[in-house]
Amino acid sequence: MSTPQIRIPITRPAVGREEADAAAEAIMSGALAQGPRVAEFERRFAELVDVKHAIAVANGTLAEEAIIQGLGIKPGDEIITVGHTFSATAASILRAGATPRFVDIDPVTWLMDPAAAAAAITPKTKALMPVHLFGLIADMSALGALAAKHNLAMIEDACQAVGATQNGKQAGSFGVGAFSLYATKNITSGEGGMITTNDDSLNEWLRAFRSQGAKVRYLHEMLGTNYRMTDIAAAIGIVQLGKLDQFTAARVTAAARYDALLAGAPIVRQGTPAGNLHVYHQYTVHVGPARDEIVKDLANDGIGTGVYYPIPVSQQPYIKERGLDVVLPVTDALAKGCLSLPMFAAITAAEQEEVAASLRRAVERHGGSAWPA
Numbered sequence: 001m002s003t004p005q006i007r008i009p010i011t012r013p014a015v016g017r018e019e020a021d022a023a024a025e026a027i028m029s030g031a032l033a034q035g036p037r038v039a040e041f042e043r044r045f046a047e048l049v050d051v052k053h054a055i056a057v058a059n060g061t062l063a064e065e066a067i068i069q070g071l072g073i074k075p076g077d078e079i080i081t082v083g084h085t086f087s088a089t090a091a092s093i094l095r096a097g098a099t100p101r102f103v104d105i106d107p108v109t110w111l112m113d114p115a116a117a118a119a120a121i122t123p124k125t126k127a128l129m130p131v132h133l134f135g136l137i138a139d140m141s142a143l144g145a146l147a148a149k150h151n152l153a154m155i156e157d158a159c160q161a162v163g164a165t166q167n168g169k170q171a172g173s174f175g176v177g178a179f180s181l182y183a184t185k186n187i188t189s190g191e192g193g194m195i196t197t198n199d200d201s202l203n204e205w206l207r208a209f210r211s212q213g214a215k216v217r218y219l220h221e222m223l224g225t226n227y228r229m230t231d232i233a234a235a236i237g238i239v240q241l242g243k244l245d246q247f248t249a250a251r252v253t254a255a256a257r258y259d260a261l262l263a264g265a266p267i268v269r270q271g272t273p274a275g276n277l278h279v280y281h282q283y284t285v286h287v288g289p290a291r292d293e294i295v296k297d298l299a300n301d302g303i304g305t306g307v308y309y310p311i312p313v314s315q316q317p318y319i320k321e322r323g324l325d326v327v328l329p330v331t332d333a334l335a336k337g338c339l340s341l342p343m344f345a346a347i348t349a350a351e352q353e354e355v356a357a358s359l360r361r362a363v364e365r366h367g368g369s370a371w372p373a
Ligand SMILES: Cc1ncc(COP(=O)(O)O)c(C=O)c1O
Pocket: 059, 060, 061, 062, 085, 086, 088, 089, 131, 133, 157, 159, 160, 179, 180, 181, 182, 192, 193
């Protein structure tokens, strides 16, 4: 059988002439590496998140690795995170020399379950690292209280959640935030990452660390590295940041349209508690054990889907190899039965109608969901 032609993809990057012009201007200025545009991007990003400092780096994975090292977390120390996340969350913990301890997610929000996190704390625990997956912020009141009680650092994996808010506070402003600006994210700089913090000494450490450990050129006071962002990337990021509100509004409208079009279908959505602005990096549904058949049916109708993630990071080979794998019932059930629908700022109502009709046919044919697990 030939591969079906996808007409409605899972995402379409929202970049064009303005981003191209900004990148060209950076190139023509001669400032290609980290320069004035990176500084401006950082200033604007800090303003958005409402924190004192934003530090640009090469990508979100390195943002996380840098934060962990900057907080002084060392080999033997443990960081509590979720199994329902992209590999980078756990990989950055291991790369920084620490040990990830995976806990389950809440069955409604699909984000870190505060009770599970509380139960996993040991004398070795140094930080909580919730993941604001799909664009929804984890329960930061409960997790913040837990971190304060046990004197733990709070690292927010906000890689998918730029612009999301909880009770009026931005993702990345509850602890130290890590953002990704990868090509498919709600805003992009091609590749890129951003760290947000109110901690002056962490800010200073991170700025030196990303530039070979030097505050003054060629005086390397500490062991550093090169995690810098280019001015070309920052130029694109600045343009994108200016469009964030418009992109978020379009995604929220599209999500509400899916909600209405799929009302009554045998599927389960990620639950959004009151007080949250979900920015819908992904619109994800649990369709149940026939997920792979349903994905095929949608593809045959020309509709792209994503599965985030088919194997929980808590079950990945490199985690098993290290004896860190755990069985997490909610996480494992979600991995077997979830799929994400096409979601991007420019998706049209007609495209969404087609997606919803195709999904309805598929779940009728194969049977849908049986959540909660
Ligand atoms: C939840 C999560 N964490 C970390 C990352 C890593 O970001 P990057 O791809 O920019 O390294 C991503 C993005 O892909 C992500 O979605």
